[in-house]
Amino acid sequence: MFHGSMVALATPMHDDGGLDFEALERLVEFHIESGTDAIVSVGTTGESPTLNEKDHCVVIRKTVDIAAGRLPVIAGTGSNCTREAIDLTRAAMESGADACLLVTPYYNKPTQEGLYRHYKALAETVAIPQILYNVPSRTACDLLPETVERLSKIPNIIGIKEATGDLQRVQEIFDVCGDSLDIYGGDDASCRELMLMGGKGVISVTSNIAPSAMREMCAAAIAGNAEAAEKLDRPLAGLHELLFLEANPIPVKWALAEMGLMGYGIRLPLTKLSESYHETLRQAMRKAGVI
Numbered sequence: 001m002f003h004g005s006m007v008a009l010a011t012p013m014h015d016d017g018g019l020d021f022e023a024l025e026r027l028v029e030f031h032i033e034s035g036t037d038a039i040v041s042v043g044t045t046g047e048s049p050t051l052n053e054k055d056h057c058v059v060i061r062k063t064v065d066i067a068a069g070r071l072p073v074i075a076g077t078g079s080n081c082t083r084e085a086i087d088l089t090r091a092a093m094e095s096g097a098d099a100c101l102l103v104t105p106y107y108n109k110p111t112q113e114g115l116y117r118h119y120k121a122l123a124e125t126v127a128i129p130q131i132l133y134n135v136p137s138r139t140a141c142d143l144l145p146e147t148v149e150r151l152s153k154i155p156n157i158i159g160i161k162e163a164t165g166d167l168q169r170v171q172e173i174f175d176v177c178g179d180s181l182d183i184y185g186g187d188d189a190s191c192r193e194l195m196l197m198g199g200k201g202v203i204s205v206t207s208n209i210a211p212s213a214m215r216e217m218c219a220a221a222i223a224g225n226a227e228a229a230e231k232l233d234r235p236l237a238g239l240h241e242l243l244f245l246e247a248n249p250i251p252v253k254w255a256l257a258e259m260g261l262m263g264y265g266i267r268l269p270l271t272k273l274s275e276s277y278h279e280t281l282r283q284a285m286r287k288a289g290v291i
Helices: 021-034 055-067 080-095 112-125 145-151 169-175 189-198 211-222 226-242 250-258 275-288
Strands: 004-008 038-041 075-076 100-105 130-134 155-161 183-184 201-204
Touching: 021 055, 021 211, 038 055, 055 075, 075 080, 075 183, 080 100, 080 112, 112 130, 112 145, 112 201, 130 145, 145 169, 155 169, 169 183, 169 189, 183 189, 189 201, 189 211, 189 226, 201 211, 211 226, 226 275, 250 275
Parallel strands: 004 038, 004 201, 038 075, 075 100, 100 130, 130 155, 155 183, 183 201
Antiparallel strands: none
16 A cells, blocks of 8 residues: 655754644655655654644644545554554544554553553554554564564554564564555665565655655665665765664654755754754765765
8 A cells, every 4th residue: 555765754843842833844745756656744854742632633633634634644653552453543544644654552562462462452443554563672672573464454454654674573474464454664774675575665764855856766675676776875975874873763853954955953852863863963964965
């Protein structure tokens, strides 16, 4: 249902932390013009932990309205509270989102049975296409392949964003799920190889600032053209690494501000990128041809 380069969109803010809807419109138009295949609104890169429930829903609705059907919008609606995740997912569906991305419940460390029941309750309660999101480095919670296999049998669970960067893990999911679930990369550095293995795309941080190049690389990788994909990915390698110099989305928000697409606003406890990293990231941006 969804494929290619899907941007994990940053949420623009003013210096005081207020939401910047003019910049949000610029970003969405930038991605439409660049051929980005889909937008993920209010995921990790969208600063979901610093948005309250009202802001969360407003940003998703505004993004859907600006996109106006010109590309799919996938809403980040996960929570470590199943009831809250249901409320956010229902609100996203009512706002017109095309699907929802649901991170594993963080901090409270549910069992695999708890994860299964959490996602089953979401899927059965809200009839929107849903994508699982496994990122144990952030959540202290790992959605194992055997649980993914159980969940893949639920009709409106259509995919998984696997952000471990572990290609052996990806192969295990392919082995147990076959074609019943689309697999998307959540780690830019390994996503090319994941797509060459049969993955359908990537939910990407790098595509925030190099959308055209990421779209071309993803198209080549999904088509199985390993040589072309590697050539297109090579100039992006520095961004894949250096956009994580500090916690995401700190570096990518700074880079977008440097490109003039939004301001430098970010909400505490996140802070602006340390000055000592500015030139290092600029060099990677130059190599990728975005400045």
